[in-house]
Amino acid sequence: MKILFVHQNFPGQFPHLAPALAARGHEVMALTAETNQRPSPVKVMKYRKPAEVTIEPRLSKLYAECCERGLKVALAARQMRDQLGYVPDVIFGHPGWGETLFLREIWPEAKLLVYAELMYQTTGLDTDFDPEFARPTLDSRISTTARAAHLIQAMVQADAGLSPTEFQAATFPPELRGKITVCHDGVNTQTARPDPQARLDIPGTTLSFRPGDEVLSFVNRSLEPYRGYHSFMRALPDVLAARPNAHAVIVGDEGQSYGAAPPGDKSWKQIFLDEVQDRLDLSRVHFLGRVPYPTFLSLLQISRVHAYLTYPFVLSWSLMEAMAAGCHVIASDTAPVREVIRPGENGQLVDFFDIPAWSARLTEALAEPESFAPLRQAARRDIVARYDLHSHCLPRLIDFVENAGRPI
Secondary structure (H helix, E strand, C coil), X not given: CEEEEECCCCCCXXXXXXXXXXXXXXXXXXXXXXXXCCCCCCEEEEECCCCCCCCCCHHHHHHHHHHHHHHHHHHHHXXXXXXXXXXXXXXXXXXXXXXXXXXXXXXXXXXXXXXXXXXXXXXXXXXXXXXXXXXXXXXXXXXXXXXXXXXXXXXXXXXXXXXXXXXHHCCCCHHHHCCEEECCCCECCCCCCCCCCCCEECCCCCCEECCCCCEEEEXXXXXXXXXXXXXXXXXXXXXXXXXXXXXXXXXXXXXXXXXXXXXXXXXXXXXXXXXXXXXXXXXXXXXXXXXXHHHHHHHHHHCCEEEECXXXXXXXXXXXXXXXXXXXXXXXXXXXXXXXXXXXXXXXXXXXXXXXXXXXXXXXHHXXXXXXXXXXXXXXXXXXXXXXXXXXXXXHHHXXXXXXXXXX
């Protein structure tokens, strides 16, 4: 078949699926933004940068931006059809930025699949979860509802959708949920695995950590409230005070990936570091920024305990990778996490906002690593059994695409 992936940051969620389909003899291409410089495993076509949208009223702005991007994608698709004679059998796109909105008008004969990552809701998800930052009002609820318009339109148009977790699929309205198949993107458990020879050198220091060292790890794309950075930092002073030989290694940049921008000129990272730094031994707190994947894996492999927090939101790949690497994971007791972690069996759960409990659980984990060895082993077993890329997820994803979204 001719299979076209559409994603502004391709390969995005498809780094394994696209080349796997190509290896099976399909003609696989991707349509992505002209600004995307990420290496691609398949041939790429690019669409022009959308025009900046400055319209009012503000409730229409996101939809207008998505329409502008959808228009640019459609124009590039028309060029592929008219000049190259290209007509895909299957289109698989991420609807989050509006890229799939008008592809039906170019290729009505193609099956249209969408990556159903999350649907905005006014209650029960991220927007009303954290009382420190969320002050739900009629205005904010209307704004959240307006943000869902392009996602609903994309799902209505699609022949089928794919969600990586049951939690994420359940955020879609019941009328659309029936279109969605649940299958995770997959974890390469041959890469993310325990390694007794692992080593992590801390740049700018003489420190070098190995498995068994007293290291607490925390990883996010960006250090921000959506992923619990504020709760983690508030718990950290008591942990390091109780464990004078422990080190905290924190991965993530100072940017903003989700939610509101920080007030003023400081990043969220700096705001919450400033809040607690007078109670921290900063020589034992190591901010690495964003790191290459091998460094990230080394951190997981040497970690004595790994902290993971999230709002009720998209579940991070890093949680599954930490479990696959044999980490003792202590995570927030939030809906997406409960789908993966069974407390006392393959990890531990702590109330997102209970700072004393976070300090106590992290301290205990650092002090008694041997007590939690069974949790580490079970964590890896579960990821291998349920989320392994090659034996479980990738075959199901291939079947989903080859059968154009038929439930698997």
